[in-house]
Amino acid sequence: MIAWTMDAADLDLRNATYRLFVTLGRAPSAWETATVTGRSEAGVREGWRRLHDAHGLVLDGGEIRMANPFAAQPTPFRVEAAGRSWFANCGWDAFGIGAALHVDSTIYTDCADCHQPLEIHVHGGRPDSEDLVFHVLVPAHAWWNDIGYT
């Protein structure tokens, strides 16, 4: 992991993209982000590419795939918080949505082994089902080698 840097303009774009993700309950399009930020759509896409390279968000085919902890596409980790619903990229990110919003949340997922549905309520940053476990297969030094797999 490298100490990535972003200039002020790209940080502004990153923050606006995240705000839209929260407000919309889904990933914003480049056009929506351009409208809000006063940039051109091409300018947004160029900025997103720089942010992708700096691990500020993750693109797929030029569209947002992840603004961690939020996922752009449906995943097995759905999170309800603050009256809205988002998908998270993984179990860690599922807990991250409530943490990022600083609100209680409910995580809907299933056991990756037996697929029994799991509903985890997180109050004050603590889960109500402490008997569950979280497994990480990829060692930390390799997390960004293939962030989708990780």
Next chain:
Amino acid sequence: MLLFRSEDHVTNWLAGRPDGATINVAKLAELANAWWGNRLAPDWRPRTREESQSILDELGLTGSFWTLG
């Protein structure tokens, strides 16, 4: 980075593949709070590797598996 009902279910899911690391969800929640808590802050800045490693270290997630690249 998946959730399981128990460590037995992790073992079953691995089916003999090399293991990674398992923590309980209480520890995961602590990790998520520390890792993602400022994600939406207006003054958010990318963390350095050292800052990220400190979060893991302070939660006792140490050793080669938890050492960032």
